[in-house]
Amino acid sequence: MRPTLHPHLVNGRFGDPALFVELLHRRDSILFDMGDLSPLSARDLLRVETVCISHMHIDHFIGFDALLRVNVGREKRIRMIGPEGLIEAVGHKLHGYTWDLAHKYAEDLCFDVWETGGAAARFRFKAAFAGEALAEPFAVPGLTLTHAVLEHHGPSIGYAIAEPVHVNVWRNRLAERGLAPGQWLQALKAAVRDGAADDTVVATPGGQAPLGALRDLVSVEPGQKLAYVTDVADTPGNRRAIADLARDADLFFLESRFAADDEALARDRAHLTTRAAGEIGRAAGVRRLEPFHFSPRYEGAEERMLAEVREAFQHLPSMAGHG
Template identity: 40%
Template sequence: MRPSFQTHLVNGVFEDPVLYVDFVFEKRALLFDAGNLRNLATRKLLRVSDVMISHAHMDHFADFDWLLRLMVGRDKTLRVFGPTGLIQRVEHKLNAYSWNLVHNYSDDFVVIVTELNSDSEAKRARFRCRDGFQQQPEGCIEICGGVIIDEPAFRVRAAIFEHDIPCLGYCLEEKQHVNVWKNRLAALQLPVGPWLRDLKQAVFESKSDDTLIRAWGVDNKLVSERFLPLGMLKKEILRVVAGQKIGYLVDIGYNELNRNKAIAVLHECDLLFIECAFMQEHADIAASRKHLTAQQAGLLAKAANAKQVIPIHFSPRYSDREHALRAEVEAALGMR
């Protein structure tokens, strides 16, 4: 299966956790947390459409300013999601700067912030560059099943965990994965081209099988086209399989409530990025700081039946014991 998303862990495991998820077929990316972003090229950061913030500790939120610096003056909308209080925090960050010249800009940059106040309710506000980033409240919105983004191709689910303060864990779910059989395309004398994107979109939108799809291509400056029913194309040239599920979980205490929530949200995810802040020998420190130990992270991932686990966010105190920390996760997962 060729995935539609490419994940990239931006920093080293002892540094700020930042997960960059690139769209393979689009110039777009999602960002999970925004601590140190300086290891990401500007062109990559400019692709970011949505930022999922776990919580506002500095190592997860500090470089929101850098993102702002790069995007101001561009015709762009950035959506930011996070826990209660995020709207005010973004407003404070925006208020830290003078915006007296922005009404002259020809392009408008818009930041839309959504803060999750409970599993069923969020609050939203908009900040427009040309208005000097004055807050425009948009009121409360209903959240269903923790789904904060719902697009034809994917959804992002958030859940509120306890880290002394609320901290959001996230799950990115590709709805369906649509592969094109290139050899069958050739056998039917159908061209490769942008129409395949429209075809996939029609599948994502669950259009009826008799919907006609325009299959077109350009050969020697001549445009050829055929109109074919979606149902026939699905049967002959597409393979539709379940999409991949990617989890991101950092900074949570190991208690029953967090554990049950994590297992439910991350159930059978293909790829799980999970914090392993401390070793089990320091479980008392982990508990007092509301973090997971490597063993707890491993047990949690195992209970959620995660297929692949990527340990992240190690405490720098283990900088010379990275191997031992990884071994602890693997042991808990039953790999050793």
């Protein structure tokens, strides 16, 4: 199975938290947190349509301006979700600039912002980003997003995103039928994923065909799941909630801020140690654990940190570098 979710730690394991997730055969991408985004190209930033914020500490939120700057003057909708206070924070960011020239643009950039407690608001460029009511629920097309409200110094939101199912295209069968791969396959996969009837018409490179005649081109498999948690205290409640959120994830990005023997420091700062991260990953039964958000005090000791996580996780065979 070719995975749908392709994550990349923008600043490696030591830098500001920001996880850029590309989606196979889709133009949009997802950001979990937005610390320093300067390593991302303008092309990458223009693909971002979903942003999931854990909390608004500066190292998780400073990249908002970079995302805003590259998208001003474009027809674009960016959905954001995060803890209580996110709507106010986004509003303050946007209102820090003067938008008296917005009427000269035909394009309308829109930030739709949801808080995990249920509040929602829309900020539109053409309205000088004045807050507007937003009634629709948060949703990422083709994917399911779940969250958990966790304890840090205040609330910190953990996330898990998953495909309901994974629809895999058999390229050899396409070739046998003389059908070229392309964007049309997204409509085919969506129809299969959504349980459409066999008589549903699907556009193909040669015209149109009923879904029933195209089903043999694909197979349906369990969907991929990715979880992301950072800046959380090591408490029994957090451990239970994190393990439930990340249960059976294929990839789990979990903060591991302090070394195992700095447990007292981790407790004081409301962060996890490498040992705690490994134990939580094991309890969640995740397939692959990716520790990150290492404290700068351990610069030059990355292998030691990874080894401590690996020892606690036990069955982790290897951890490929991200960043």
